[in-house]
Amino acid sequence: MYNSKISGLGFYVPERVVTNDDLSKVMETSDAWIQERTGIKERRHVEGTEDTTTSMGVKAARIAIERAGIEKDKIDFIVFATLSPDYYFPGPGVLVQRDLGLPTVGAIDVRNQCSGFVYAISLADQYIKTGMYENILVIGSELHSRGLDMTTRGRGVSVIFGDGAGAAILSREENPQKGILSSHLHSEGQHAEELSLIAPGMGKRWVLDILKDNDPDDTSFYPYMNGQFVFKNAVVRFSEVIKEGLAKNQLQPSDIDMLIPHQANLRISQFIQKKFGLSDDQVYNNIMRYGNTTAASIPIALTEAWEEGKIKEGDLVVLAAFGSGFTWGSVIIRW
Structure with a gap:
C-alpha cells in the first residue's frame, strides 16, 4: 500500500471583483447586512463568456502541474468536483482532458457540491493507495454567478456565492507517515431539499416545463x-x-x-x-x-x-x- 501526498497546488479566480456595495445597487441589501450574516466583503464573478467552469479548472490545473514538477503526460487520472458543469452532460472531467491535451486517461466527475473537493481527494487517494495510479489531477471549480437570482427576492443566497477554481496534484508517497x-x-x-437547486432536472421540473409555463414567480431553477x-x-x-x-x-x-x-x-x-x-x-x-x-x-x-x-x-x-x-x-x- 502506498500513501498519497499533495505535490502541487494552484487556483484561479476571475478578475471581476463584486463588492457588497455593488450588490446593493441591484438588490435591497448593504455591506453591513452581508458582513454581519456571512463575513463576506467581496466575491469574484466571471465577465462575459470567457471563463467557464472547465476553463477556470484548466487554468488552476496548469499551475498545480507546474508546481508539482511533473510533465502533464504523467497525469494518470482526473477527478473534477463541481455543481455547475458547462453542460448537462458530458461532465467537465473529459473537457479538461481535452483542453490540457492529455493522453486518453480516465476522468470522473464528483457531484457533492460543498463537500465535492473532500470527496474528490478521498477518491483520488484510494486510487493511489491501491497502486492503480501514480499522479492524479483533482479539480474543484464553480461558476455560480450566471445562475443566481440577483434581485432582492434571491439575496439570501445570491450574496454568498462567487466563481473560481482550485486544483491539486496527488502523487504517490512511499513514506506511510506522510501525505x-x-x-x-x-x-x-x-x-x-434544504439546500438544493431543483430544476432543471429529470424529476418534476425539466427545462421544457419551465419554458412552457413561463411563470415569472417560478424560482425552482434558482x-x-x-x-x-x-x-x-x-x-x-x-x-x-x-x-x-x-x-x-x-x-x-x-x-x-x-x-x-x-x-x-x-x-x-x-x-x-x-x-x-x-x-x-x-x-x-x-x-x-x-x-x-x-x-x-x-x-x-x-x-x-x-x-x-x-x-x-x-x-x-x-x-x-x-x-x-x-x-x-x-x-x-x-x-
Whole structure:
C-alpha cells in the first residue's frame, strides 16, 4: 500500500471583483447586512463568456502541474468536483482532458457540491493507495454567478456565492507517515431539499416545463437554502467529522497546525475554531475575499495558505466540509 501526498497546488479566480456595495445597487441589501450574516466583503464573478467552469479548472490545473514538477503526460487520472458543469452532460472531467491535451486517461466527475473537493481527494487517494495510479489531477471549480437570482427576492443566497477554481496534484508517497493519513465521508439525504437547486432536472421540473409555463414567480431553477437549518447542522457535522479524523489517527485538536474549512460562512468557521480551541494562525479563512465557491473553496484556501507560508513540511493539515446533500467529510494530512 502506498500513501498519497499533495505535490502541487494552484487556483484561479476571475478578475471581476463584486463588492457588497455593488450588490446593493441591484438588490435591497448593504455591506453591513452581508458582513454581519456571512463575513463576506467581496466575491469574484466571471465577465462575459470567457471563463467557464472547465476553463477556470484548466487554468488552476496548469499551475498545480507546474508546481508539482511533473510533465502533464504523467497525469494518470482526473477527478473534477463541481455543481455547475458547462453542460448537462458530458461532465467537465473529459473537457479538461481535452483542453490540457492529455493522453486518453480516465476522468470522473464528483457531484457533492460543498463537500465535492473532500470527496474528490478521498477518491483520488484510494486510487493511489491501491497502486492503480501514480499522479492524479483533482479539480474543484464553480461558476455560480450566471445562475443566481440577483434581485432582492434571491439575496439570501445570491450574496454568498462567487466563481473560481482550485486544483491539486496527488502523487504517490512511499513514506506511510506522510501525505493523506485518512479521509472520512458521510451523507444524510433526508435533508436534500434544504439546500438544493431543483430544476432543471429529470424529476418534476425539466427545462421544457419551465419554458412552457413561463411563470415569472417560478424560482425552482434558482438555488434554495434554508439558512438557519443548514447552519445548525453544519456546526454539528463539522465538529463530528473533524473529531472522527483526529481520533482515527490518535491525534488531538492541539496537534492541528492548519484547519482549512469549506468557506461557507465565516460564522461557521469561527464557531468551529472556538469549539476546538484553535488560534487564528491555525485556521485559514478567505471567504471575505471570494465568497462561497463551493467545491472550489477548499483548494483555493489551501493554495493561498501554502503560498503564504502558513503550511510547512511536517504540519498536520485538516480539510473539512459540509454542504448540500447533506454531505460532509474530512481529510487528515501530514504535509
